[in-house]
Amino acid sequence: YPSPMTPMTPITPATPASESSGIVPQLQNIVSTVNLGCKLDLKTIALRARNAEYNPKRFAAVIMRIREPRTTALIFSSGKMVCTGAKSEEQSRLAARKYARVVQKLGFPAKFLDFKIQNMVGSCDVKFPIRLEGLVLTHQQFSSYEPELFPGLIYRMIKPRIVLLIFVSGKVVLTGAKVRAE
Amino acid sequence: MPGGGHCPDCGSTELVEDSHYSQSQLVCSDCGCVVTEGVLTTTFSDEGNLREVTYSRSTGENDQVSRSQQRGLRRVRDLCRVLQLPSTFEDTAVAYYQQAYRHSGIRAARLQKKEVLVGCCVLITCRQHNWPLTMGTVCALLYADLDVFSGTYMQIVKLLGLDVPSLCLADLVKTYCSSFRLFQASPSVPPKYVEDKEKMLSRTLQLVELADETWLVTGRRPLPVITAATFLAWQSLQPSHRLTCSLARFCKLANVDLPYPASSRLQELLSVLLRMAERLAWLQVLKLDKRSVVKHIGDLLQHRHTLVRKAFRDGTAEMEAGEKELRERCQGPEQGKEEVASSSLDLPEGKRPASPTPLLPPCMLKPPKRICPPPPVSTVTGDENISDSEIEQYLRTPQEIKDFEKAQAARQAARSVSNPP
Numbered sequence: 001y002p003s004p005m006t007p008m009t010p011i012t013p014a015t016p017a018s019e020s021s022g023i024v025p026q027l028q029n030i031v032s033t034v035n036l037g038c039k040l041d042l043k044t045i046a047l048r049a050r051n052a053e054y055n056p057k058r059f060a061a062v063i064m065r066i067r068e069p070r071t072t073a074l075i076f077s078s079g080k081m082v083c084t085g086a087k088s089e090e091q092s093r094l095a096a097r098k099y100a101r102v103v104q105k106l107g108f109p110a111k112f113l114d115f116k117i118q119n120m121v122g123s124c125d126v127k128f129p130i131r132l133e134g135l136v137l138t139h140q141q142f143s144s145y146e147p148e149l150f151p152g153l154i155y156r157m158i159k160p161r162i163v164l165l166i167f168v169s170g171k172v173v174l175t176g177a178k179v180r181a182e
Numbered sequence: 183m184p185g186g187g188h189c190p191d192c193g194s195t196e197l198v199e200d201s202h203y204s205q206s207q208l209v210c211s212d213c214g215c216v217v218t219e220g221v222l223t224t225t226f227s228d229e230g231n232l233r234e235v236t237y238s239r240s241t242g243e244n245d246q247v248s249r250s251q252q253r254g255l256r257r258v259r260d261l262c263r264v265l266q267l268p269s270t271f272e273d274t275a276v277a278y279y280q281q282a283y284r285h286s287g288i289r290a291a292r293l294q295k296k297e298v299l300v301g302c303c304v305l306i307t308c309r310q311h312n313w314p315l316t317m318g319t320v321c322a323l324l325y326a327d328l329d330v331f332s333g334t335y336m337q338i339v340k341l342l343g344l345d346v347p348s349l350c351l352a353d354l355v356k357t358y359c360s361s362f363r364l365f366q367a368s369p370s371v372p373p374k375y376v377e378d379k380e381k382m383l384s385r386t387l388q389l390v391e392l393a394d395e396t397w398l399v400t401g402r403r404p405l406p407v408i409t410a411a412t413f414l415a416w417q418s419l420q421p422s423h424r425l426t427c428s429l430a431r432f433c434k435l436a437n438v439d440l441p442y443p444a445s446s447r448l449q450e451l452l453s454v455l456l457r458m459a460e461r462l463a464w465l466q467v468l469k470l471d472k473r474s475v476v477k478h479i480g481d482l483l484q485h486r487h488t489l490v491r492k493a494f495r496d497g498t499a500e501m502e503a504g505e506k507e508l509r510e511r512c513q514g515p516e517q518g519k520e521e522v523a524s525s526s527l528d529l530p531e532g533k534r535p536a537s538p539t540p541l542l543p544p545c546m547l548k549p550p551k552r553i554c555p556p557p558p559v560s561t562v563t564g565d566e567n568i569s570d571s572e573i574e575q576y577l578r579t580p581q582e583i584k585d586f587e588k589a590q591a592a593r594q595a596a597r598s599v600s601n602p603p
Contacts (some may be wrong), residue, residue: 037594047578048583049577051576052577088560088562090560090564093564094564098573102576103576106577107592117585129542132401144339147401147403147404148317148403148404149336152401167545
């Protein structure tokens with residue numbers, strides 16, 4: 001039988017699995033959220049913790065940092081928390097647990113509910129220069145290249161839903177993933 | 183009238199309700215005396231049941247063009263006229279503005295954003311007709327910040343689902359070069375500096391094409407490259423009189439703003455020209471530098487396709503070899519594999535007409551600041567035990583808390599002294 005040809009429409013360019021480049025992006029940042037499940041008094045936290053910053057006029061959350069894993073957390077009075085800066089999903093979870101423990105030791109009945117990875121940022125290098133002006137022509141539906149505003153080309157992939165920042169040097173930043181597989 | 187009212191004047195019970203200019207009145211039909219008057223105005227509470235739906239949520243908004251939108255549409259037409267755009271552009275830009283206004287996010291936006299939106303609509307129209315209008319020009323005309331413009335532009339392109347073609351470089355060169363005041367003698371432009379417009383345009387275009395081919399344009403703002411190319415084109419057409427003129431002075435007498443990156447682009451373009459000169463037989467012996475090469479730009483451009491091919495080679499393989507070499511060097515003593523061919527990371531010492539340099543964007547030619555070793559594979563599972571001592575390092579001691587509170591109080595006191603209520 002003649003093998004069925006995947007129609008090459010410009011709308012959904014698909015890369016067959018056999019053409020995988022073998023380049024694995026390196027994770028640079030993970031953003032996760034967790035619900036500590038209780039209301040928090042940010043003034044108390046800022047007073048009694050060494051590693052906390054609280055400037056209510058600028059931002060309505062406490063900014064807390066720990067050394068290992070090296071991360072930053074935004075802790076809100078509602079009890080919700082955002083954890084950023086970890087280099088892997090596991091490190092992000094460990095860091096979030098440590099922040100929760102700090103809050104517990106400060107006297108709040110903190111729990112660890114609905115931990116979720118919200119965003120994963122990775123980077124890689126394809127090791128060859130890229131003609132961005134050519135790429136924006138051939139992949140016009142997914143690309144935005146405005147050198148007057150930003151040196152990189154913004155590629156919004158649909159499947160998986162990832163945004164790539166592609167630079168002339170061949171370096172690529174990938175963001176928007178919720179799981180490593182994406 | 184039932185109700186037992188009678189006129190205080192004549193005592194009649196024939197009282198009639200009448201409204202005089204929508205003000206309700208109780209009037210005696212016998213003597214005409216006004217017994218009571220209603221209130222002309224209604225209070226906020228009276229109007230309670232007339233306020234069920236706010237204006238912004240009613241359909242009244244869709245029926246009329248709001249004043250804010252009218253102002254915006256006028257601004258769009260004004261901008262098109264200032265830029266002397268064809269009349270068809272005006273209609274397209276106005277249509278885009280109206281389309282944008284249908285979105286609630288735009289209707290509720292700040293005035294600053296609505297002003298910038300005017301520029302965005304005009305810019306998109308120009309781009310779609312290949313009219314070379316830069317964002318810098320639009321921002322200058324609107325006294326807008328490029329950052330604010332950038333945000334609104336990206337938002338509106340996404341919101342309206344528009345396909346905006348890229349800025350056409352060749353058209354921009356023609357428009358931009360024509361704006362240089364160098365084609366006629368004037369008090370500020372000595373006769374030796376006056377140049378023929380067509381000659382300058384043609385040469386500038388060739389230089390810009392050369393810059394594009396040699397990776398000096400991709401990822402960079404377009405205008406500074408064109409400024410540098412225009413300067414070189416102008417200099418090279420009469421080098422004997424013009425080599426002494428600097429880029430800054432050139433822009434000043436041409437009455438054009440000098441964009442900051444232009445000097446950097448100029449140096450890069452000169453480097454490319456020097457590399458090409460090394461491949462031209464009768465120039466090799468002259469041992470040119472960045473000043474003297476300008477005299478030969480005409481020759482270099484004439485043979486530019488061949489020269490670029492000869493002067494540069496495919497940079498990718500060379501780059502990988504160079505990086506591998508650097509990694510080996512970092513790892514330990516020399517492996518004995520001494521690469522004779524210069525790696526891309528070996529900066530040429532002096533001016534040796536060495537093996538061709540790789541044709542790569544300047545950002546790839548600079549040596550990396552440091553080789554980032556791949557991070558050690560993390561064995562964290564996320565479920566590790568967290569020791570109390572580790573957490574306690576982040577908590578203040580009671581003494582620290584007291585000190586901190588004292589310091590805060592002192593600062594408060596100092597503030598209230600310096601700012602008496």
